[in-house]
């Protein structure tokens with residue numbers, strides 16, 4: 485008699501870590517935006533030849549005076565404020581983005597390590613509940629990570645790329661932060677707003693708002709969760725999974741509702757007609773789908 489297929493329960497990403505990452509993202513971009521605004525004013529102050537003494541100024545007074553001075557004496561040969569401001573940005577943007585990269589690297593590294601660890605820990609529990617031999621897990625997962633947890637060597641090898649990918653995502657968002665600040669400044673100067681009004685506008689158009697940080701954090705943690713489980717499972721000899729559709733907070737794809745319960749090759753995924761390619765759970769933006777692993781007989785307890 486053919487034995488029934490044994491499945492491992494689906495493991496979803498860790499909610500606590502997702503929230504913590506979201507907070508870090510918001511903090512990083514807030515700090516970066518403040519830094520950029522400050523740098524722009526320092527450059528403009530140098531060009532304006534204004535010197536401020538140490539006596540305290542009223543709030544925003546320094547910025548107001550710098551803007552006024554710059555408008556009156558935009559360096560000769562530069563036609564307008566837009567050209568002038570983008571001149572400053574072009575000369576400095578690589579340096580600024582490098583600083584952002586350096587500042588975000590340890591934050592990202594810590595987040596990725598913690599996310600991989602908590603997924604692996606949850607996956608181990610799920611494997612054990614499904615009847616997988618502990619000895620098989622311990623043999624297959626041989627690389628230590630955080631807090632005495634071990635992961636598959638394949639997963640350990642994938643970590644540098646995972647960290648790098650997240651860091652470049654942050655720098656891409658940093659680039660948008662700079663453009664947004666420049667746009668607000670230019671619009672403000674051209675329409676004759678004073679610095680208080682510009683500051684208000686900047687606050688209102690805060691690029692990296694909480695909802696957007698939430699989406700990025702969700703997307704990233706789900707991708708890490710999926711990749712960790714796949715590589716850990718392959719090290720144990722798993723080759724197949726069953727799609728489990730999870731309705732998304734932002735999207736729920738009709739194709740993925742159909743995929744629910746379908747078996748797929750871990751190397752391949754399922755063909756999604758919406759995007760005309762094979763995809764795996766959590767691969768597409770904001771996809772929250774997960775998988776249930778099909779467990780091979782030889783790693784199961786009798």
Ligand SMILES: [Zn+2]
Pocket residue numbers: 729730737740765766771772773
């Ligand atoms: Zn999905």
